[in-house]
Amino acid sequence: xxxxIQSPRHEVTEMGQEVTLRCKPISGHNSLFWYRxxxxxxxxxxxxxNNNVPIDDSGMPEDRFSAKMxxxxxxxxxxxxxxxxxxxxxxxxxxxxxxxxxxxxxxxGQGTRLTVV
Amino acid sequence: xxxxxQPISMDSYEGQEVNITCSHNNIATNDxxxxxxxxxxxxxxxxxxxxxxxxxxxxxxxFIPADRKSSTLSLPRVSLSDTAVYYCLVGSNDYKLSFGAxxxxxxxx
Numbered sequence: 001x002x003x004x005i006q007s008p009r010h011e012v013t014e015m016g017q018e019v020t021l022r023c024k025p026i027s028g029h030n031s032l033f034w035y036r037x038x039x040x041x042x043x044x045x046x047x048x049x050n051n052n053v054p055i056d057d058s059g060m061p062e063d064r065f066s067a068k069m070x071x072x073x074x075x076x077x078x079x080x081x082x083x084x085x086x087x088x089x090x091x092x093x094x095x096x097x098x099x100x101x102x103x104x105x106x107x108x109g110q111g112t113r114l115t116v117v
Numbered sequence: 118x119x120x121x122x123q124p125i126s127m128d129s130y131e132g133q134e135v136n137i138t139c140s141h142n143n144i145a146t147n148d149x150x151x152x153x154x155x156x157x158x159x160x161x162x163x164x165x166x167x168x169x170x171x172x173x174x175x176x177x178x179x180f181i182p183a184d185r186k187s188s189t190l191s192l193p194r195v196s197l198s199d200t201a202v203y204y205c206l207v208g209s210n211d212y213k214l215s216f217g218a219x220x221x222x223x224x225x226x
Contacts, residue, residue: 004160033214043161043204043216091160093214105151106214108160 004109006092012115018080021112024073025094033106034067034077035091043091049075082116089113121205126221135192137220139205142186147209150181150188155202155219164203165190192222200224 005024013019025032034046047057049069057067064083069075079086093106122140129135141150149168153161165172167179167188178191192199202219 035216042218045215093160105163105166106161108162111158111160 004092004094004107006090006109006112008112009110010113010115012117013082015083015116016081017116018078019082019086019114019116021077021090021092021114023075023077023092023109025075025092026096026107027073029094029096029107030072031095031106032069032075033091033093033095034075035093035108036088037091037111038088046077079114082114084116087115121207121217123203123205123217123220125218126223128223128225129195130225131196132194135195135199135222135224137190137192137203137205137222138187139190140187141205141207144185144207145209148207149209150179150185151206151208152177152179152190153204153206153216155204156200161204161216195222195224197224197226 004026007022011019031048031050033048035043036046037043044059046059047067048055052069052072064081065079067077077090089111091108091111093108095106123137127135127137149166151166152164154164155161165174165177165179167181169181169185172179180189190203200223202221204216204219206214
């Protein structure tokens with residue numbers, strides 16, 4: 001498997017523009033996570049899906065952020081309108097917790113570095 | 118989720134053993150302890166996971182005392198390429214991973 005695939009790797013956009021980040025999880029994984037990483041705040045969990053259903057979106061900073069998972073092999077994170085403070089590296093991760101007692105192990109993509117100017 | 122506390126940074130030299138201790142006083146019965154490693158410009162990578170006693174793989178060892186209120190990640194004979202941020206996470210299979218600040222390990226020649 002190629003692992004978790006994110007696109008684009010880098011994105012530079014102007015303030016006010018819409019930005020869409022994409023993620024293809026590992027085939028067979030039923031949990032998907034979106035994280036944001038900055039120097040100031042570290043790794044923040046934005047949202048996670050289980051079986052394509054959003055389970056917890058309490059980390060989504062505000063209404064400008066939205067995430068979808070239309071099927072088991074694709075997810076998007078959209079920011080509209082974007083602001084300079086959204087500049088960060090956004091990671092997507094997937095996991096397959098398996099049976100009871102397995103604990104958590106997630107596989108991360110390479111991330112998308114977003115710069116909003 | 119159980120809160121974790123780990124040192125902000127550690128320095129070491131090539132060939133030495135590095136031990137990073139993580140405190141998790143309110144760990145729950147069904148929680149596992151998991152460590153991730155993150156290199157610059159990359160996503161975190163799973164290193165090792167354990168529930169109690171000792172776990173060893175080709176990368177590291179994880180020591181967990183009987184009370185499970187702390188754990189120690191041991192990296193044997195580190196090299197320059199082991200310079201990274203190491204995160205300690207505690208949780209069950211509730212699918213939610215929360216990362217703290219991590220420990221920045223710097224290995225010098």
